[in-house]
Amino acid sequence: MRTIEQIYVDGEFVIPVGDERLDLFNPATEEKIGEVRLGNTHDARAAVAAAKRAFPAMAASTKMQRIDMLRSLRDVVAERPDELAQAMTEEYGAPAYFTAFSVQNAASVFDVMAETVRNYDFDRVVGKSTVRMLPRGVLAAITPWNSNFGFIATKLAHAIGSGSSLVIKPAEQSAFQTDLFLRRLHRAGLPAGVFNVINGTGPVVGAALTQDPDVATISFTGSTQAAKIIQRSAIDGMKRLVLELGGKAPTIILPDANLETAIPVALMSGFANSGQACVAGTRIIAPRSRLTEISEKLRMETGKFKVGNPRDPEVRIGPLANAAQWERIQAYIRLGIDEGAALLTGGTGRPAGMEKGWFARPTIFAGVRNDMRIAREEIFGPVLCLIAYDNEDEAIEIANDSDYGLQAYVLGSDLRRAEKIAERLVAGRVVINGAPHDPRAPFGGFKQSGIGREIGAFGLDGMLEPRAILTP
Secondary structure (H helix, E strand, C coil): CEEECCEEECCEEECCCCCCEEEEEECCCCEEEEEEECCCHHHHHHHHHHHHHHHHHHHCCCHHHHHHHHHHHHHHHHCCHHHHHHHHHHHHCCCHHHHHHHHHHHHHHHHHHHHHHHHCCCEEEECCEEEEEEECCEEEEECCCCCHHHHHHHHHHHHHHHCCCEEEECCHHHHHHHHHHHHHHHHCCCCCCCEEECCCCHHHHHHHHHHCCCEEEEEEECCHHHHHHHHHHHCCCCCEEEEECCCCCEEEECCCCCHHHHHHHHHHHHCHHHHCCCCCCCEEEEEHHHHHHHHHHHHHHHCCCCECCCCCCCCCECCCCCHHHHHHHHHHHHHHHHCCCEEEECCCCCCCCCCCCCCCCCEEEECCCCCCHHHHCCCCCCEEEEEEECCHHHHHHHHHCCCEECEEEEECCCHHHHHHHHCCCCCCEEEECCCCCCCCCCECCEECCEECCECHHHHHHCCEEEEEEECC
């Protein structure tokens, strides 16, 4: 049993004023593994005050100073990757393939931002005016639990790159991961107050940050429902917002797709991070002319997806993050059955032979209409929908008929045809034929998948405000 007692304010690990406790669990065993002491409104205000004091020097920093900070952060994050992966496995339960990616990605974020800062035009001439891109002030960031290291790294990299100071409220359920990561970040030796981290709940610490008059920008990654609360709270202070939200990504299988390669890619996209991914391809849109063949291939390949102990490198689906998440997934599977969809594979309950752990059966519904709730709402678990189409235009119509527009996938043998389909999809990113992750591509969504972008110059644009000086 371990207890996280400290938060990080003004360059120091301190005991929060708040004294509420939250139990922490191993999702693979359901065992309590510790607890975290949560900060409160007073702690949030103290963190913002520290960030406000640090802001003038940070805003005046040079490109080279920011690059040096980013490289220092990269170096401490890149140390002993297995240590970070083990913490993520114990507290979150992600499969080994995902923890390895998450840890590597957290370090690469700082490299990408250092490269961006080097090439970014902070000073420009437009007409006869001199324009400088300036940080607005204190940045408040709120991050979720499904990729803790990556989200913290991304928010911090954007703050440093833009010359902003930062307060982060990470997911309180990820306190072990946060504490380990934070102690590494501390070793990078950044000036006191440049970044501050407060464990706490959204209704308490999150609300305090979004309402604080000294916070200029809010960067939030999480659910669309929570983002709407943040937006309303930010109105009075006219705060700027960068929101990376939910998704209901379509995976279009084209008629010429080689199913031997396409189906495994579709399933990895759909079941990524045990289905707990905003970019998961949870709507598989397949040609009716090959529906029987595709259905059988999906059923067979899903049977090969090993569910179990996330420490096992063969496992592709680990436990869900917590008991509430497990219950949510069970409710959606029951809903799909009630809506008249047919279970192609999976169903309610745990996989056979598992009596403990928040494991769900990988589930695919067939006979799904795009107006069903299971096809429209973000489930955030290993539950996919198979939807048939008759022609290319209908496939695109189904894909775009969603409240979300974060990511989409296209699978086909003719690359040029797949690219033409991709150009018609309303999504922040479109991945063709399982293309590898591009750490420099902008990330964000259309419609209710968010506002603004992160990563690279697009990410810096959202953190900065142009000031024009006009001279005679």
